[in-house]
Amino acid sequence: MAAQLAPEPAKVDPMHQFTVEPMFGSAGWEAAGFNIAFTNSAMWMVIAAVVLWMFMLGGMKRQLVPGRWQMAVESFTGFIDNLVEANIGKEGKKYVPYVFSLFMFILFANLLGLMPLGLVGVHPFTFTSHFTVTGVLAIMSFAIVLIVGFWKHGLHFFSLFVPKGTPLVMAIIIAPIEFISFLFRPFSLALRLFVAMMAGHVLLEVLSSFVISGWGAGLGFGVLVGIPSFVLMIAICALEILVSGIQAYVFALLTSLYINDAEHLH
Amino acid sequence: MDLEAAKMVGAGLAAIGAGMAALGVGNVFGSFLESALRNPGAADGQQGRLFIGFAAAELLGLLAFVVAMIILFV
Numbered sequence: 495m496a497a498q499l500a501p502e503p504a505k506v507d508p509m510h511q512f513t514v515e516p517m518f519g520s521a522g523w524e525a526a527g528f529n530i531a532f533t534n535s536a537m538w539m540v541i542a543a544v545v546l547w548m549f550m551l552g553g554m555k556r557q558l559v560p561g562r563w564q565m566a567v568e569s570f571t572g573f574i575d576n577l578v579e580a581n582i583g584k585e586g587k588k589y590v591p592y593v594f595s596l597f598m599f600i601l602f603a604n605l606l607g608l609m610p611l612g613l614v615g616v617h618p619f620t621f622t623s624h625f626t627v628t629g630v631l632a633i634m635s636f637a638i639v640l641i642v643g644f645w646k647h648g649l650h651f652f653s654l655f656v657p658k659g660t661p662l663v664m665a666i667i668i669a670p671i672e673f674i675s676f677l678f679r680p681f682s683l684a685l686r687l688f689v690a691m692m693a694g695h696v697l698l699e700v701l702s703s704f705v706i707s708g709w710g711a712g713l714g715f716g717v718l719v720g721i722p723s724f725v726l727m728i729a730i731c732a733l734e735i736l737v738s739g740i741q742a743y744v745f746a747l748l749t750s751l752y753i754n755d756a757e758h759l760h
Numbered sequence: 761m762d763l764e765a766a767k768m769v770g771a772g773l774a775a776i777g778a779g780m781a782a783l784g785v786g787n788v789f790g791s792f793l794e795s796a797l798r799n800p801g802a803a804d805g806q807q808g809r810l811f812i813g814f815a816a817a818e819l820l821g822l823l824a825f826v827v828a829m830i831i832l833f834v
Binding site for chain 1: 808811812814815818819822823825826
């Protein structure tokens with residue numbers, strides 16, 4: 495009888511949510527010997543871009559008396575405008591489009607990955623929890639820093655590694671340290687976003703496995719383990735929304751700081 | 761102790777780094793709040809620096825996490 499069968503111990507694999515798989519039978523697509531399958535990661539990037547595009551389009555009607563939507567879009571643009579202005583100064587105007595797209599893309603990606611769409615059978619994929627994606631974003635920022643730095647200052651850009659007024663004895667020690675910390679910047683940018691997003695999603699998945707196996711083990715364990723884990727999960731979800739915003743902000747902030755270094759040296 | 765057990769212990773020890781980063785991040789926000797309450801007018805102008813400090817302190821905790829992951833899975 496079915497009633498006598500003990501329920502299978504629920505097995506939740508917290509890493510399964512990060513698998514990249516080809517969609518719509520595109521596994522065999524190739525270009526120049528490389529696989530270019532349209533993966534779920536790529537699909538969610540497209541979705542994030544489309545949602546972002548619709549969000550921006552809805553708020554760019556330039557009404558004299560802005561509605562709620564336009565207010566939302568304008569507060570975002572104003573926020574990034576202030577950020578860039580405060581960190582780079584007047585020369586920062588030309589970087590506003592880049593920093594703004596970076597911020598909004600990361601923010602929308604993080605928030606889309608947290609959407610409880612699993613309830614309707616669509617499992618969101620947080621592509622910012624992959625080092626390849628965040629790595630490319632970080633390399634873009636770093637490339638801008640290098641190009642702007644060498645374009646504007648030529649080889650004088652290397653004086654970035656020796657802070658102004660450093661005695662020669664100290665400069666010999668400081669220059670290699672500054673150089674290493676400069677080279678570490680793209681890694682730290684990419685690593686921060688990727689680990690923060692991945693750790694949060696693993697944590698949520700592990701807590702959900704506590705809830706499932708807690709209730710699977712009987713009423714006592716359900717009340718003792720399942721309910722507290724569920725309450726904690728809700729709290730962590732709120733924390734994750736905060737982290738999504740903070741990480742997008744930190745990425746934009748550090749990018750503009752690094753660009754400031756390239757614009758003004760020290 | 762065989763290698764497998766030593767790896768697990770090492771990954772567990774790397775978790776100390778995460779706790780230390782928690783101290784650091786708490787210190788960043790705690791000190792900010794303490795001084796922001798003394799001079800609320802100047803607080804808003806320092807938010808950028810607050811998040812730079814937060815990012816720097818947090819990065820070290822995340823590095824500890826990466827170290828644990830590398831020990832365990834690579």
